[in-house]
Amino acid sequence: MLSVSNLNVSFGGLEALNLNSFELKDKELRVIIGPNGAGKSTFMDVLCGKTEPNGGSALFNGIELIGKSDIEITRMGIGRKFQKPSIFEGLTVFENLMIGLKGKKGFYSSLFFKLTSEQLDRIHEVAERVSLEDELHYSAALLSHGKKQWLEIAIVLLQDPELMLIDEPTAGMSDFEATKTGELLCELAEDSGIIVIEHDMHFVEQIAREKVTVLVHGEVLIEGSFKEVKNNQKVIECYLSSPNSAQTARIRK
Numbered sequence: 001m002l003s004v005s006n007l008n009v010s011f012g013g014l015e016a017l018n019l020n021s022f023e024l025k026d027k028e029l030r031v032i033i034g035p036n037g038a039g040k041s042t043f044m045d046v047l048c049g050k051t052e053p054n055g056g057s058a059l060f061n062g063i064e065l066i067g068k069s070d071i072e073i074t075r076m077g078i079g080r081k082f083q084k085p086s087i088f089e090g091l092t093v094f095e096n097l098m099i100g101l102k103g104k105k106g107f108y109s110s111l112f113f114k115l116t117s118e119q120l121d122r123i124h125e126v127a128e129r130v131s132l133e134d135e136l137h138y139s140a141a142l143l144s145h146g147k148k149q150w151l152e153i154a155i156v157l158l159q160d161p162e163l164m165l166i167d168e169p170t171a172g173m174s175d176f177e178a179t180k181t182g183e184l185l186c187e188l189a190e191d192s193g194i195i196v197i198e199h200d201m202h203f204v205e206q207i208a209r210e211k212v213t214v215l216v217h218g219e220v221l222i223e224g225s226f227k228e229v230k231n232n233q234k235v236i237e238c239y240l241s242s243p244n245s246a247q248t249a250r251i252r253k
């Protein structure tokens, strides 16, 4: 599904990403972990067209993503959930989903267009998928932090993405919400590819059914099962038990 080679991003003199190779299979759920500043979000920024790399290639189903705009990339089937929720807090959950509906451009036109019964069904289906069906007419501002993240995931889902890029979904969530989010992502991975960036190791263990990629200084340090990665001495040194780990790897007691 995704084949990346020699991807390089530099900001001024700082090399943020230097990814020789990254491959994702169809419907694979890949977790990327690594210390602060390792280049994880930068990688997602390149894949969704937000950041132009200095060089390299990222083929999505054989089509080059580099050079395409974020809108073109969304149309190609890649959806991104950013770290910070960017929902409209002054609107209801339902209205947020209306705006997120595929093909509707512009804030006001999205709010006032008449929904077809298929579109209405789709909103209900997606709301149910993320356990927000009972809160459709609540103000988004009243949702818990975790539910705001689920609303954001629902908005990405409305685009019917073939590949979802999800940046730190459990940040600020309760353990219960994080576990439910893990279950949700595992379900979603039955229909689409997913790349998740996460620092919560309990959550990573829950969802990492295949490979985990560890990024350090913009490069892949190791790729392997959760167990292999967790027990790798280099990963322990530079991430899991580094002096900065309180700000990075979150290990629940």
Ligand SMILES: Nc1ncnc2c1ncn2[C@@H]1O[C@H](COP(=O)(O)OP(=O)(O)OP(=O)(O)O)[C@@H](O)[C@H]1O
Pocket: 011, 014, 016, 034, 035, 036, 037, 038, 039, 040, 041, 042, 043
């Ligand atoms: N727009 C930018 N301009 C300048 N430097 C940037 C920019 N975006 C990221 N960087 C730098 O690039 C490096 C990689 O940042 P990035 O956000 O990708 O790391 P990360 O692995 O996602 O970290 P975190 O876990 O803290 O989110 C960091 O040193 C960061 O300061």
